[in-house]
Amino acid sequence: MSDEDISFLGASSGAEDGEMDWEEVDISPAEPVSVNLAPGPVISNKTIEITLPSEKSKGKEKAGPPRVKVMSQAERVARLNSHKIHTVALLASTAIRNRWANDKLLHARLMSLTPLALQHGFSMIHKKLQPDASKRGRLFEAAMSRLCEWWYETFDVYPDVGIKSRTYDQVAAGALDGEEGEVVRSEKSLMKHALQRSGSRDVSAQLFTALCRSLGIPARLVFSVQSVPWQASVGKPKPKKSTPSTPVLGDDSDMEEVPIPGPSKPKAQPAVKLRKRKPPGRKLQEDIRPPLAGWPPVFWTEVFSRPDGRWIPVDPVRNLVNKKRLFEPPKNDPNNRMTYVVAFEEDGYVRDVTRRYARASTKLLRGGRAHKEWWENVLAPLTRPYRLNRDDVEDDELQYQTVIEGMPTSVAAFKDHPLYVLERHLRRDEVIHPRTEVGRFRGDPVFSRSAVISLKTAENWMRQGRTLVEGAQPLKRVPMRAVTINRRREVEAAAAEGEETLQGLYSYAQTKVYVPPPIVDGKVPKNDFGNLDLYVPSMLPAGAVHIPHKGTAKIARQLGFDFAEAVTGFEFKKRRATPIVTGVVVAAENEDALLEAYWASVADSEEKERAKRRERVLKRWTRLVHGLRIRERLQKEYATTSNGVAIDVEVQDEHHAGGFVTELDNVVQHFTLPKPQHVVVENAMRPTTASQLRADADAGDDFVLTTTRDGDEDVDMEEVVPQVSQSTLAPKTMQQLAEERPIEPQRPAAAKRQPSTRSAPAAPPQPVASASRPRRAAAAVARAASTTAARGKKRTRRHSVSSDSATSSVRSEAGSDAEFVPPTPARTVAGRTLRARAPKSAEKVRAEKELERAYRRAVAAATSRDA
DNA sequence: TTGTAGCATTAACCTTTGTTCAGG
DNA sequence: CCCTGAACTTTGGTTAATGCTACA
Numbered sequence: 082m083s084d085e086d087i088s089f090l091g092a093s094s095g096a097e098d099g100e101m102d103w104e105e106v107d108i109s110p111a112e113p114v115s116v117n118l119a120p121g122p123v124i125s126n127k128t129i130e131i132t133l134p135s136e137k138s139k140g141k142e143k144a145g146p147p148r149v150k151v152m153s154q155a156e157r158v159a160r161l162n163s164h165k166i167h168t169v170a171l172l173a174s175t176a177i178r179n180r181w182a183n184d185k186l187l188h189a190r191l192m193s194l195t196p197l198a199l200q201h202g203f204s205m206i207h208k209k210l211q212p213d214a215s216k217r218g219r220l221f222e223a224a225m226s227r228l229c230e231w232w233y234e235t236f237d238v239y240p241d242v243g244i245k246s247r248t249y250d251q252v253a254a255g256a257l258d259g260e261e262g263e264v265v266r267s268e269k270s271l272m273k274h275a276l277q278r279s280g281s282r283d284v285s286a287q288l289f290t291a292l293c294r295s296l297g298i299p300a301r302l303v304f305s306v307q308s309v310p311w312q313a314s315v316g317k318p319k320p321k322k323s324t325p326s327t328p329v330l331g332d333d334s335d336m337e338e339v340p341i342p343g344p345s346k347p348k349a350q351p352a353v354k355l356r357k358r359k360p361p362g363r364k365l366q367e368d369i370r371p372p373l374a375g376w377p378p379v380f381w382t383e384v385f386s387r388p389d390g391r392w393i394p395v396d397p398v399r400n401l402v403n404k405k406r407l408f409e410p411p412k413n414d415p416n417n418r419m420t421y422v423v424a425f426e427e428d429g430y431v432r433d434v435t436r437r438y439a440r441a442s443t444k445l446l447r448g449g450r451a452h453k454e455w456w457e458n459v460l461a462p463l464t465r466p467y468r469l470n471r472d473d474v475e476d477d478e479l480q481y482q483t484v485i486e487g488m489p490t491s492v493a494a495f496k497d498h499p500l501y502v503l504e505r506h507l508r509r510d511e512v513i514h515p516r517t518e519v520g521r522f523r524g525d526p527v528f529s530r531s532a533v534i535s536l537k538t539a540e541n542w543m544r545q546g547r548t549l550v551e552g553a554q555p556l557k558r559v560p561m562r563a564v565t566i567n568r569r570r571e572v573e574a575a576a577a578e579g580e581e582t583l584q585g586l587y588s589y590a591q592t593k594v595y596v597p598p599p600i601v602d603g604k605v606p607k608n609d610f611g612n613l614d615l616y617v618p619s620m621l622p623a624g625a626v627h628i629p630h631k632g633t634a635k636i637a638r639q640l641g642f643d644f645a646e647a648v649t650g651f652e653f654k655k656r657r658a659t660p661i662v663t664g665v666v667v668a669a670e671n672e673d674a675l676l677e678a679y680w681a682s683v684a685d686s687e688e689k690e691r692a693k694r695r696e697r698v699l700k701r702w703t704r705l706v707h708g709l710r711i712r713e714r715l716q717k718e719y720a721t722t723s724n725g726v727a728i729d730v731e732v733q734d735e736h737h738a739g740g741f742v743t744e745l746d747n748v749v750q751h752f753t754l755p756k757p758q759h760v761v762v763e764n765a766m767r768p769t770t771a772s773q774l775r776a777d778a779d780a781g782d783d784f785v786l787t788t789t790r791d792g793d794e795d796v797d798m799e800e801v802v803p804q805v806s807q808s809t810l811a812p813k814t815m816q817q818l819a820e821e822r823p824i825e826p827q828r829p830a831a832a833k834r835q836p837s838t839r840s841a842p843a844a845p846p847q848p849v850a851s852a853s854r855p856r857r858a859a860a861a862v863a864r865a866a867s868t869t870a871a872r873g874k875k876r877t878r879r880h881s882v883s884s885d886s887a888t889s890s891v892r893s894e895a896g897s898d899a900e901f902v903p904p905t906p907a908r909t910v911a912g913r914t915l916r917a918r919a920p921k922s923a924e925k926v927r928a929e930k931e932l933e934r935a936y937r938r939a940v941a942a943a944t945s946r947d948a
Numbered sequence: 949t950t951g952t953a954g955c956a957t958t959a960a961c962c963t964t965t966g967t968t969c970a971g972g
Numbered sequence: 973c974c975c976t977g978a979a980c981t982t983t984g985g986t987t988a989a990t991g992c993t994a995c996a
Contacts, residue, residue, distance in 0.1 A: 313991065491951065564963035610965050651964045655981050658964040
């Protein structure tokens with residue numbers, strides 16, 4: 082399985098973060114983790130087979146001391162990934178079934194089976210006949226009850242067939258090996274089941290959903306996703322009943338839950354007697370214990386009651402209407418675990434309705450923020466892009482449900498509860514501000530989650546451009562964190578004196594926007610470090626301008642302006658924080674002068690660089706021409722025989738000859754090779770072949786990436802030529818392509834800007850400048866087109882200058898130069914202007930998320946194409 | 949019997965202003 | 973002589989999530 086294949090698992094798992102600690106795991110390569118997705122739309126509980134070594138953690142831990150065996154990172158990732166794959170696969174399969182439930186022919190057949198009286202029950206409900214909405218609601222529910230009852234009587238449910246939950250260990254131990262799920266290959270199979278009026282509970286619910294839709298009732302196919310749990314603890318608890326104490330070894334004990342393959346009905350299990358023939362009264366009474374309580378379904382239906390404007394759950398297998406409390410399986414049911422409950426609507430979109438059915442819904446989706454995020458990402462492409470009124474109503478209802486769920490009954494349940502908090506679960510930087518108790522839990526006060534305020538140190542508020550209001554007292558004091566060496570020394574010094582260093586934390590309300598002291602007489606205020614904090618634009622002093630260019634400090638100093646370097650962030654390396662300086666801040670009246678001087682200096686240094694380069698190129702040309710002339714002379718003087726002889730001599734002498742001539746010969750030969758040059762021309766979009774020779778000599782400068790570039794000229798000369806042909810002939814790697822791409826859009830931009838170089842100076846985007854000086858906003862926006870704009874600008878200028886003033890050969894050199902924008906330097910320059918807080922991993926994660934989203938979109942598109 | 953506290957482990961996150969020296 | 977930039981160094985502390993055991 083390649084990386085692409087599993088990339089949709091999501092970055093949140095952290096599995097993709099760099100190298101995993103594979104060496105910790107002692108799983109031999111003979112026992113690989115393999116996840117097979119059955120091809121085709123075969124939907125059954127056999128859709129996924131996951132094979133894993135069952136003895137995983139024991140082997141590797143035994144080497145160490147007899148400590149508690151803990152799941153290795155690799156296994157956790159494998160479990161998590163299995164869970165994710167399984168979840169997505171089950172969702173996809175359900176999406177397909179949901180689509181089948183829209184089949185027109187299926188609708189027609191189901192309707193033809195339905196007694197007219199039942200159908201009339203729904204068509205009778207009409208505003209004209211019954212103006213009272215609540216009464217209409219009751220009518221609807223009654224009609225639905227009759228329909229459900231009829232279905233329940235009519236449809237023969239196979240016992241013990243259908244999707245079941247299996248733990249990771251069970252699957253690993255091969256619990257699924259003998260299991261034969263029912264196979265429903267297409268709408269036709271569904272129709273067959275409909276005509277036969279028999280099938281699994283899953284099929285029953287799916288058909289019932291289709292039936293409701295055929296009657297014009299908005300109906301959802303609800304699915305409690307039974308994916309492999311990733312937690313090792315799930316299924317482990319030792320209820321002696323049906324769960325094997327250790328699923329790993331329990332082949333025999335497993336047997337009782339595994340349906341016997343082949344003949345599906347013979348082994349009728351009395352516990353699952355869900356047949357029609359029982360009179361309802363008795364059945365209810367009797368079912369309440371084992372089947373009703375013990376066997377909530379995995380699939381069921383929600384119908385929309387238009388008069389009431391809400392969704393009503395219907396379980397056609399147990400003949401339940403509007404009893405949402407009876408869908409949550411008991412905690413230890415090994416076959417049914419409620420984790421996510423998803424409702425598929427007619428249009429193929431889904432809604433997460435877990436909260437409606439799970440009692441402690443707040444506790445269900447564990448696994449932390451990352452897992453929640455992942456789940457949201459899974460649902461995102463399946464969610465309706467717009468909202469219907471009924472969605473809002475439903476959300477309100479679900480929200481209300483959380484409210485009336487009441488206070489948790491355990492300490493752990495208070496953790497991350499959306500409504501309540503215990504003080505013990507507060508974080509370091511959190512405090513409960515209006516300390517109004519909303520209740521008590523085992524003697525501890527319970528507070529409302531909304532009263533939790535997150536705090537920051539005064540310094541941290543400053544980083545947000547906020548300062549404390551006068552007289553603010555810290556709401557909390559916490560021991561100081563000593564992260565940098567300096568801080569650590571401070572803390573240690575204090576500790577030596579026996580005092581503890583605490584730092585005060587303040588709330589947002591205790592702060593106000595920081596207004597820096599204004600510029601006075603061109604004097605820029607500075608902090609203790611001699612620079613100016615500019616973390617956010619609002620921290621720019623009145624009358625000041627931020628010029629975010631590198632090297633402006635030097636110029637400002639030369640010009641004699643008062644200035645302060647702008648600190649826009651920090652970089653953390655080796656327990657040390659170094660400020661990120663982004664240009665300078667000067668008084669507004671000095672801005673134009675400074676900018677002008679800056680651009681002049683940029684132009685100047687570019688000119689110098691260009692001159693240097695021209696010199697280098699000219700030197701090489703001189704050498705080449707010189708060599709050619711020597712060669713010509715030598716040939717004239719000595720090569721009196723035929724050409725072949727002369728070349729032969731040269732080839733033979735290549736290694737011990739004088740060197741100069743042979744070397745030149747090499748050069749000449751390479752240059753006249755027609756093929757590589759052609760490619761070069763095309764690739765570089767050079768207009769004529771006439772300038773190829775010169776351009777290539779020049780281009781070598783850009784393309785040679787060896788460090789000896791500016792070193793020995795001979796070496797340079799020899800390396801250049803093959804390298805050009807090589808780089809153009811060899812297929813480019815993905816990375817090369819990727820590096821080239823960002824450069825491309827720059828070329829036209831640079832060319833366009835050429836005439837008005839000076840009036841539209843390119844620069845790295847800098848919000849600070851534009852924020853304080855609106856008149857510069859337009860220019861700033863224009864600049865902000867790309868972070869590498871500065872580089873593009875430089876090249877543009879160089880181009881224009883050279884074409885004005887240089888000799889013809891130099892001009893062509895400069896021209897080709899403008900086209901050959903070297904990728905690497907531009908990127909480095911741009912990179913330095915970035916804030917240090919954008920970590921590499923975040924970018925990676927984003928890219929991976931993008932990938933995952935794309936995959937899901939594809940899945941969603943595939944599954945809902947005909948929907 | 950269930951729930952939970954306690955412990956171990958891991959990963960992710962937070963942190964927030966140097967010095968020296970070679971080379972241009 | 974001044975300025976710039978690279979190299980140096982080694983790696984914390986807290987919190988949350990998770991799994992497991994013991995115990996009320």
